[in-house]
Amino acid sequence: MVPLSWYLIFSAALFCIGLYGVLARKNAIAILLSIELMLNAVNVNLVAFWRYRYSEALNGQAFAVMVFAVAAAEVAVGLALIISIYRRRNTVVADDIDMMKW
């Protein structure tokens, strides 16, 4: 087996890439994609820790499955929001959606 740290570093890197995408992408759908990426990174982290530490217990797997479910639901909601905004504003560029400005 490869050391745990590899998985953790991989997960951290993935998370950071996702974070970067959230913070820097123009398109709102791309931001959603990045969020998905962050969630998946977290999932990898979780699973790595389960496999290398507590492989007997079922909690790790359950946790990962819940994260998947939540991510899916969240994407659904997020997409619904973006569609609603697109119908109003005719744009999906995140910077243009600044109605909450002062």
Add this chain to the structure above:
Amino acid sequence: MATNTLIWLLPIFPLLAFFAIVLFTNRNKALSHTIAIGAAFLSWLGSMIVFVRAIQGNLPFEKAIDWMPLGADKTTHFFIGVQVDQLTAVTLFFVAWTVLMIFLYSVGYHNFGQPKGDHDHPGLPPHGAKVPDAHGHVHAVPSIEPMYSRFFAFIALFAFGMYTLVVSDNLLTLFVGWEIMGLCSYLLIGFWYAKPSARAAAIKAFLTTRVGDVFMLLGIAYLYSETGSLSYKVIFNEHTLEKLAEPAGFLGMSIAGLIGLLLFIGTVGKSAQWPLHVWLPDAMEGPTPVSAMIHAATMVSAGVYMVIRMFPLISVGWHEGGSLTPTMTVMAIIGAGTALFAAVIAVGQNDIKRVLAYSTISQLGYMIAALGIGAYVAAAFHLVMHAFFKALLFLGSGSVIHGMEHGVLHTGDHAVDPQNMFNMGGLRNKMPVTFLTFTIGGLALSGFPLVTAGFWSKDEILADAFGNGYWLSFIVLALAALLTAFYTARQITLTFLGEPRTKEAAHAQETKWTMTLPLVVLAVFAVAAGWVGIPEGLTGGAIPNWFHEFVAGTLAEHLPVLEFNFLPMLLSMIIVLTGLTLGWWVYHGVKAGQPDPLAKPLGIFYTWMKNKFYFDELYDRLFVRPAYWLADTFTNKWMDRGVIDGTLHTISRAAYALGGVFRNYFDLPVVNGFGDMMGEGTKSFGHKFRAVQTGKIQQYMLSVLVFAVGILFYYLLSLLKP
């Protein structure tokens, strides 16, 4: 009634009259004059009784009370009281008579019984009333004085002052009487207070006599400090006089001499001697009874009375026939000099009252010169005689002026001055009683030989100067006598003799009995009073010189009678007759509109005489204007408004500026600024901080990340610390 009680009642009657008139009877003219004349009569009666008792002997009558305990332990006692000795008795005699006559005269002078004037105003002389007679003709008649009662109140107060001065036995009450008379002089000269000239004259009189009074007060204080008393009994006793004979350290005079000099300066002011003579001619602004009473018979006489009384002090160190003390020399010089100086000015005066005013100054100079050369009795004698004939002359001049005013009312020409002698003439026919009595008075003033009182008194002074070898005094006084006769003849000629020079003089009328009766009474005295002082040498002892014997008894050291010398008497007779004749000769042909016959021959000297040698102008430059400057410019503008107000204004401006500083540099920026800053600061902070809320989600998330990392780091670092 006991004489001692009677004496102190003499001043009280007029004082009560003053208060009664002022408080109660001011509106009722008849009641006021009755009270005043009643009081004068009672005082006259009392004075006559005292005089008769005094002649009988037992002098001095005196009574004193312990008035004021002095000193820290109240052991020193200050006595005041009354005293009548020989000098007081003769003074009381003439004061009582002249005061009563003048009070009676004032009734007629102020036109009692006449209607009220058409446009008379209190404060101005009465102007006449238009009265229709039975045929419907309208005549202008004299009107009654609006301030009638006030006049009687003031002269009653004045009489109180004079009686107080005469009967007092100490210098303090004498000074009180002196000052009361000064006050009444001011009130009465300024009686017609709406006339600016009268107001100015009243102030001038008061201030000029005040100058003298200051020195007199200094003398009184000095005397008190040296002797501890002001009563005559104490001051004049031998022991005290010996103590006062010591040198005072001032110009070689003795203490008594210095005191005498200071007191004499008071007389210089009160009796209008040079250099304080300037008030008396201006004092003619007052009604004529005032001029008669105050400035002829009583007040100016009070000055001479005081120096006569103080003679023992003045003559400390002098003996009959010896050399004069410095004070006596000063008195002789000022007296004789004033006599001549005033006589010269009198020759150039056109106003009938001004001539008499300068004549008074001149005659008072005679009396003071007499005292200065040691002729005590002669001075007292001339004082008494002068009071009679000068009062007579003034009252007579008032009668003349009344007659002339009658003429002025008749013609209606108010531009004619009723007092100018060059507007008169021929009045002997229109006003015979006035003419006769005035002539008697004038002859007495000149010293007409034998039949007038003035002759005997003036001659005694001249004889004393001649006999004791005071040649300069004799020549000066003789010259003054010549001029006196000259200006008297001038006055009588211009006023009564010849023909009327104006229509007003032609319509003059004799005055009422209330005015002519006093003239007659005083004329009797002017003729007969002198016969009590005839020198014994003249009649070989047949007629005793009663006056000398009587008055000389006042002094402790009995003055010997001077040996009679016919020469000075002859000289004075020649001088008088020459002067009278010259005066008549120069003036008897003066016609209407002609100038004074002396004007051209004397040229510039005549102008100087007429303008009183410009002393008023000199005093104006020297004293009055600097005083005004000191008051107005220095004290008012510089000190009061400049320094005092300036200090106050500066303080206020400083306070204002300080307030401004506090306001502008603390209150506004700090206090208000802080308050404003709170609001503005919050607003501007909010304004700036809004920028954070861009509405851009990604930026929000970035800031969350930054903060989260920060907090994580902080937490991790805190875990590191041991």
